[in-house]
Amino acid sequence: MRFEGTAHRYGRDVDTDVIIPARYLNTSDPAELAKHCMEDIDAGFVAKVKSGDIIVADENFGCGSSREHAPIAIKHAGVDVVIASSFARIFYRNAINTGLPIMESPEAARGIKDGDRVAVDADTGTITDLTTGEVYTAQPFPPFVKAIIERGGLIESVKDKVGT
Amino acid sequence: MPRPMTITEKLLAAHAGLDEVVPGQLIECALDLVLANDVTAPIAIREFRRIGVDAVFDPGKIALVPDHYTPNKDIKSAEQAKIVREFAREFGISHYYEIGCMGVEHALLPEQGVVGPGDVIIGADSHTCTYGALGAFATGVGSTDAAAGMATGTAWFKVPSSIRFEITGELRPWVGGKDIILHIIGMIGVDGALYQSMEFTGETIERLGMDDRFTICNMAIEAGGKSGIIAFDETTRAYVEGRAERPWTVYASDPDAEYARVIRIDASEIEPTVAFPHLPSNTRPVREARHVEVDQVVIGSCTNGRIEDLRIAAGILKGRKVDPRVRLIVIPATQAIWKQAMHEGLFDVFVDAGGAVSTPTCGPCLGGHMGILAAGERALATTNRNFVGRMGDPTSEVYLASPAVAAATAVAGHIALPEDLA
Numbered sequence: 001m002r003f004e005g006t007a008h009r010y011g012r013d014v015d016t017d018v019i020i021p022a023r024y025l026n027t028s029d030p031a032e033l034a035k036h037c038m039e040d041i042d043a044g045f046v047a048k049v050k051s052g053d054i055i056v057a058d059e060n061f062g063c064g065s066s067r068e069h070a071p072i073a074i075k076h077a078g079v080d081v082v083i084a085s086s087f088a089r090i091f092y093r094n095a096i097n098t099g100l101p102i103m104e105s106p107e108a109a110r111g112i113k114d115g116d117r118v119a120v121d122a123d124t125g126t127i128t129d130l131t132t133g134e135v136y137t138a139q140p141f142p143p144f145v146k147a148i149i150e151r152g153g154l155i156e157s158v159k160d161k162v163g164t
Numbered sequence: 165m166p167r168p169m170t171i172t173e174k175l176l177a178a179h180a181g182l183d184e185v186v187p188g189q190l191i192e193c194a195l196d197l198v199l200a201n202d203v204t205a206p207i208a209i210r211e212f213r214r215i216g217v218d219a220v221f222d223p224g225k226i227a228l229v230p231d232h233y234t235p236n237k238d239i240k241s242a243e244q245a246k247i248v249r250e251f252a253r254e255f256g257i258s259h260y261y262e263i264g265c266m267g268v269e270h271a272l273l274p275e276q277g278v279v280g281p282g283d284v285i286i287g288a289d290s291h292t293c294t295y296g297a298l299g300a301f302a303t304g305v306g307s308t309d310a311a312a313g314m315a316t317g318t319a320w321f322k323v324p325s326s327i328r329f330e331i332t333g334e335l336r337p338w339v340g341g342k343d344i345i346l347h348i349i350g351m352i353g354v355d356g357a358l359y360q361s362m363e364f365t366g367e368t369i370e371r372l373g374m375d376d377r378f379t380i381c382n383m384a385i386e387a388g389g390k391s392g393i394i395a396f397d398e399t400t401r402a403y404v405e406g407r408a409e410r411p412w413t414v415y416a417s418d419p420d421a422e423y424a425r426v427i428r429i430d431a432s433e434i435e436p437t438v439a440f441p442h443l444p445s446n447t448r449p450v451r452e453a454r455h456v457e458v459d460q461v462v463i464g465s466c467t468n469g470r471i472e473d474l475r476i477a478a479g480i481l482k483g484r485k486v487d488p489r490v491r492l493i494v495i496p497a498t499q500a501i502w503k504q505a506m507h508e509g510l511f512d513v514f515v516d517a518g519g520a521v522s523t524p525t526c527g528p529c530l531g532g533h534m535g536i537l538a539a540g541e542r543a544l545a546t547t548n549r550n551f552v553g554r555m556g557d558p559t560s561e562v563y564l565a566s567p568a569v570a571a572a573t574a575v576a577g578h579i580a581l582p583e584d585l586a
């Protein structure tokens with residue numbers, strides 16, 4: 001999996017309430033959720049994000065609630081991959097299970113600036129900041145987790161298991 | 165002989181059919197309960213249908229609790245609740261809780277004996293970690309995990325390492341479970357226990373009642389924890405006896421189990437604590453927060469909406485009046501708590517003081533309904549999160565504290581200690 005897009009840079013502890021505020025949780029429609037993605041931390045996000053863009057953040061991205069609406073909103077807003085120093089664990093799980101690629105790399109998170117063009121090779125874990133020429137390496141996924149992602153998310157791997 | 169293990173490692177090993185596990189190991193566990201609510205279940209149900217199985221793994225081991233936007237806030241939330249209700253009927257889910265018997269999930273399930281000691285539980289709600297107070301492994305997951313759990317009765321986990329908190333000494337007046345956990349989160353930060361289990365031990369914890377223990381484990385997620393856990397003891401036994409619907413199993417950490425960290429806390433140093441916006445770790449002693457005036461006080465939620473919480477608040481509000489500039493909203497967490505509070509005369513106290521009492525709901529805790537904040541307004545709440553926009557407008561603010569501080573604040577009109585009141 002390879003991605004290339006513009007980086008949108010955020011700080012640490014970006015919580016699920018700012019990724020998708022609870023006032024919009026009375027629906028689970030991905031298109032509806034995407035309209036309000038990042039609204040309470042960056043009101044202009046939806047207007048500026050382009051398909052294929054990348055979110056870059058510091059520690060503990062996605063902390064707070066278990067709402068899968070958060071990775072869904074990000075994915076359907078057009079974001080292809082999230083790079084962070086670290087992820088809150090439920091968000092990490094949800095991203096894997098719903099097929100939103102995420103990469104853990106404190107160096108990349110520190111180095112990449114807002115607006116940089118970034119290329120990601122998820123298979124090798126290589127992150128290249130095309131604006132600065134800097135190259136970073138992300139933690140590879142454990143094989144078990146990689147298998148879920150390659151199968152296209154948890155539901156597909158469960159289908160294999162139960163034989164449907 | 166298996167290696168010495170923590171209570172969490174033992175629980176996970178037993179549910180994975182293994183003699184031992186080590187932190188970092190990926191395992192698949194049998195589940196004793198899968199939970200979802202009116203926000204997360206609709207997605208879980210959609211994903212479950214994609215799997216294509218014609219039955220759930222066990223209709224008696226799934227709990228569906230419409231509590232976030234119920235009684236239905238608007239047409240959209242009514243549609244969500246309807247999806248959950250119809251699914252529960254179609255698949256014969258016995259633990260579905262309709263209006264009239266529902267409550268905030270994490271107060272309701274222990275109360276109804278649906279979760280018990282030794283269980284492994286996943287819930288599509290981050291505060292599922294609450295049940296660790298019973299000596300269970302309980303953790304929040306997303307809707308897709310819940311869907312897979314409903315179909316297969318299993319979930320994958322990475323075995324967490326554990327932090328052991330040893331709390332000893334006497335608590336000061338007006339200091340309870342909420343202050344203990346806020347103190348800990350303030351100390352280690354909102355990612356201080358990321359991917360880890362938080363094990364609470366020590367004589368101070370042993371002396372706490374179940375309601376305080378639930379409050380502590382409830383907020384493990386606010387330190388990034390995967391789970392919080394308190395070992396089974398006589399207090400746990402007294403709570404689950406006659407209540408738990410399944411036989412339970414007792415696990416305890418081996419004395420020589422390995423911990424990633426051991427943190428010792430002298431209970432007498434913990435003060436009544438308040439978390440300032442916009443992180444639960446942004447804590448200060450209440451005595452340094454008296455300058456903060458509030459527009460609203462909320463007493464409720466899965467953190468502090470239990471009977472003991474309401475008793476403490478009523479004890480302070482009795483014979484007093486809520487400051488005219490403050491709106492006090494009291495939300496008993498379940499129908500049983502509501503009824504108990506009514507019988508004890510607590511509603512008379514709240515209403516005579518000038519407060520409003522609501523039917524059980526999550527309501528304002530997540531900015532859903534029943535007490536949303538306008539731009540620039542400030543609330544002090546006994547809830548668990550104070551993120552930007554959590555209770556309403558993105559410019560509003562939430563301060564987190566105990567029921568005692570909440571009651572005193574409602575009377576004073578600014579953040580206050582009970583002893584500040586005339």
Ligand code: SF4
Nearest residue numbers: 268465466526529530
């Ligand atoms: S009371 Fe608040 S924290 Fe608890 S389950 Fe409801 S919304 Fe979540």
